[in-house]
Amino acid sequence: MKVVGVVVEYNPFHYGHAYHIQKAKEITGADIVIAAMSGNFLQRGEPALVSKWTRTEMALRGGVDLVFELPYSFAVQKADTFANGAVSLLGFAGCDTICFGSESGRIEDFYRTYDFLITNQELYNEAIQKYVKAGYSYPKAMALAYQELDPTKNLINLSQPNNILGYQYVRSAIEQKQNLKMVTIERKNAQYHDQEFTSSKIASATSIRKALFTSPENATSIQSYVPQHTYSLLKDYQHRFGSFHQWENYWDLLQFRLLQSNPFELQKIYEIEEGMENRILSLIKKYESFAQFMEALKTKRYTWTRLQRTLTHILTNTTKKEMEMNEERVAYLRLLGMTENGRTYLNQRKKNFPVPLVTKRANYHLPQLEIDSRAAHIYAMGLPQDTRQLAVNQEYSQKPLYMT
Incomplete structure (x- = not known):
């Protein structure tokens, strides 16, 4: 079997993602598509719109055969660390090739750039x-x-954001000495950070989320930009859990966490440096929303994304000590979902995986996995109170999804 890997967030899954999967299979001739998917908190320091389980179902219905969770220790990170985790995961899972989207669209240029910078x-x-x-x-x-x-x-x-990530995937594969071929496809129409819909079919995930948050009771505005299964799963999640996730859901929690903290305590949190703790504590009492707080907090030196990641680490109490103990590669493969083709592949290859295959959370106590589960608990706190426990229980009792 030929196996192609993709690094994804699917926040949410849209037609651009479907195009990526289609082209990845077409270019590589792959029989199996494996996704390394971020969990409940994402690379830009944001809570995912819907849970990793719902996004896994989106992926499986959209053409992915196996979904493994990229641990929090790599998912909520700057580009090079994010890439180290994703490339190691896909390598351990047995991928022959990784296919990523980029503004460039020419894989030779990525290798030339690596040689140039070295x-x-x-x-x-x-x-x-x-x-x-x-x-x-x-x-x-x-x-x-x-x-x-x-x-x-x-x-x-x-x-350019996708070129940056693509470069880091290429760098990681070379420096980890992974036997992985890299291919890239050019992004079409919508750009990564587009806030508004700019074409009739392809939209950025950012613009889709903005439309949902602007009018959550009327999600029909996004129907042209996502497959029907994505639209149905979003509506189902909203009905089942009462809310989509965004930073404003966690504003009270963040305020509470910071108002009972002192600078010495915050200095222990991952990515807190250069007196950042003092600026955060000086501003936390002054604003009524997360957006207002962020506008006041950001500076020329610290980007919105960097600050969001730092605040995510504060929210999840992720410390420098924990992250310093983190390995440069994933320590396990946590299976979130599979198709019938994916299950056949697993049955053939799982004994050769160099790290544990985790299908039951309760059976393992690995440091990276403990951080994931703590983050899942915090993520659930962004939901209405009567649905939080249901979301927490999924972390421990949910079996990998199976799509026939």
């Missing part, structure tokens, strides 16, 4: 530090340092 690594690192000291955020400093090296036309633009 050749100029010392100059690149020096330029990054220069821009960081000048007050730029780390991602912006990297982009400026890259431009300072005067890349040729055959290299990728590392200021």
Whole structure:
């Protein structure tokens, strides 16, 4: 069997994702599609719109054969760490190829860029530090340092979000010495951060979420941009749990957590550095919503995404000590769902997996998994009180979904 891997969040699954799966299978000739999917909190430091279980069902109905959870320790991280986790997971799961979307669409340019940066690594690192000291955020400093090296036309633009992630996937595969071929497809129509619908069929997940949050009682506005199964699953989740998830759901919890904290306690939280704790504590009492708080908190040095990740770690009480103990690769494969083809593949290959295959949460007590479960508890707190326990129970009792 040929196996292609994809790194996803499906927040929610839309036609652009369906196109990605279709092209991944077409380009690689794969029989099996495996997804490394972020859990309940995502790379940009946000709670997922709906739970990992609902997004797993979206994936399986949309053409994915196996869904494994990318642990929180990698999912809520900057691009290089995120990529290390995702690439290791897909490698351990037996993928031959990883297919990712990019603004570039030319895989050769990603390898040229890697060689270029390795050749100029010392100059690149020096330029990054220069821009960081000048007050730029780390991602912006990297982009400026890259431009300072005067890349040729055959290299990728590392200021674009999908190119950045794609580059990190390529880097991770090379440096982990994973026997993985990398392919990329060009993103079509909607861009990653588009806030509004810009075409008749393809929309960014950001614009779909915005439409849902603007008018949650009227989700029909998104029907043109998502498959029917996604639309049905979103409506079902809203009916079953009473709410979609967004940061505003957790604002009271975050305030409570911070109002009983002192700077010394916050210094122990992952990604708190350079006195950030003092700025956070000085502003937490002044605002009535998460959005207002974030507008006041963000600076030239700290991007919205970086701050959201930091606040997610505060909310989940994820400490520097825990993350320092984290390995550079995933420690297990937690199966969230499978099709019949996926189950056949598992039965053939699972004895060869180099890390444990987790199908029953209660059977394992691994550090990365403990963080995942704590995050699942916190995620459930963003729901109406009468549905929280149902969501918590899923973390321990839900069997991997099976789609025939």
